[in-house]
Amino acid sequence: MENMSAAKRLLRSKLFSLAAVTAVVVLIFYLIRRSYLGVDNIRGILNSMSLSGTIGVGMACLLIGGGVDLAAGAEGCFGGVMVALLISKAGAPWPVALVAVILIGAAIGAFNAFLINVLNFMGFIATIGVSSMLQGIINIITKARNISISDRGFWSIGTVAVANLFTLPFMIMAALVVVYGIILSRTRFGRTVYMCGGNRRAARLSGLNPKKISTILYINCGALASLGGAILAARMHSGSPKAVLGSELDAITAAVLGGVSFMGGAGNMGGCFIGLLLLCSFNNGLISVKLASYWTIVAQGVLLIAALIADYFNVRARARELKAAGA
């Protein structure tokens, strides 16, 4: 009986619905074009997940904790440009440069947290301001040009692959998903994040410190965004003043698709991962079937709306069940 109810729960879970939708999408594209599930294409899909995924891990934690960082793309761009400058212009060894840009990203995250938690600015506005500022600084220091990186050791971060399928950027992203998934679901800190995101006031009244949690999450988001930008720079062999910008929206989309609530307090890393997989598989499929780009944009919007509608009915069904149970 218990087994049946567990199976029922699994079937009704958001994660399962999302995985099913992803499987259907993959199947459709596979039927249209058999090379869709070729090793090279799967590798391409996984590769395309790495940037948004790395940023998305930090973003999902932040969203669950009740915040949002619209500067994450600019932070990633800044990370990519800085790692290129440190390696190519300052002659820093790449591991040093990589650590340095993660710290720089963390510092930017701390600045975001200062604006939001100390000066009490709204997260949306504050991070948009920081994003604009960072983009300006990036253009000033690069003179709006790409910074080439010739350190082949650094390139290897972007090119090493296991079984010619799992590239290092993807594996780093996957490792982050697992680690942060465990932190969120199995640790006291993780539960605190959910509590602060779900009801900040209640969390404060129960003795938690939401501002401290929020600060940690913003720092974390900045550091991961910067790491994502640095990894992209390794893949592309250059730091570009236009790279990564806008990736925060992909990260947010993937998180929302994966069940993370924009209001905070709900969601998990597994959902984010599948949401991102769905998004990237979908985008890759649309390109491979030669859909006109304007229709691609429409299709992306439809996918997101479909996920939201599914979520809406899911929530409504649960509410009915709870009501029935209460009666």
Added chain:
Amino acid sequence: MKRSLAVLLSALLCMSAVSCAGGNPGESPPPSVSSGGSPTAEAPPSGGEPSAPPDASTPAAATPAEPTATGSVVGRYADKSVDYFSREPYEFVYMVNGMLVIHQLLGEALADWGGRVNYNYSEYDSGSDMNAFLTTMETYATQGYDGFFVDPDVTVAQRTAELAEDLGIPIFPVLVPMRDNDGKLITPGLHLDSIMVGGLQTQWLIDNYTNYWGDVDPAEIGYLFLYASFNKNLVDNMVGARDKFQETWPDTFEKNYYDGDCLALGVSIEAGFDYTSSIFTANPDVKYWFVSSCLEDYGQGAARAAEDLNMEDRVLILSNGANTLIPDWQGGYDGCWVAALHYANEIFTEPIACGLVALADGRAKPEDLWPEYKQPGEKYALYVVPTVIITKDTYQDYLQYVEDFVSGLD
């Protein structure tokens, strides 16, 4: 609450999706940014203008930037009769309606020209507020400015020209030629012939692929042109490239041409990577690939994708713009990104800087500048920016040419 938000968000997404879908790539083209500083200008008129042949082996010969042989030197730096330093420096301002990277790069080049033709340079960005743009023009006029480099919104180009005329101050458009509501030029201007440039890109690949692959059957070659359809110039670049491919190899066009509109992925290296990677892996039956791009970032992304898929020996990439590629070549890069259509910002801005000085000097009226570039029915000239295709073997010649062009005239 959540339910309401979900419904609201869905409605907003629907509206944004519809508005995206309703966009017409041919409408209201914003100034485009060619990666790393390659400006693209307005849609070209019919052919026939002086332009650069795609001869990578003789880059200097491919740049008709020296007007002395056939054309007017008034408003060009080649006019040796002018002593630029016999007067006080002019005060010129570059007024932009929404500063983009390309404006910054061209602004740097214009500032450099100020040192050679004696003007003080400053910049103003109206932040997409055309009212502020126009009122600030008046403010600059009252402050005694002598000339305006301008990039207004295309919808108020005519009003901008009229205001400048009322103020009695010469103007010169930088990135996009200024036209009236009938499409006629209302000032002299510059442009890249995007369709012709696209044709040159394709022609170079067709002319040179045997040097890399030997005697390969054209039927085995796929052609992917990467562009973004939000801008008419970029679309024209693709059209020129596509049509040349179709014209040259009509039998293989239907099967082997791939339209690479990266609009949905954005303008970035990663967009080029993801698009190229998807197309390559979706078409494993295509043995060889030409990849050409309207932006350098797309070309760079395509190069990384080819490397990632270990296809370097089966791919030839030619980008529009080489500001990243040149440093890569200098660093020893020798991969499948083999060529680029390029022009230096110094070359692009020279007629603009010298033209405005000539107008401010009173040495020429706007309609007098560069008569050899006037199209039938037009009152003003539309100077065609010289371009050249460079390779690892020829880029140094081109850099030397640019250096000679600038420093030799100092």
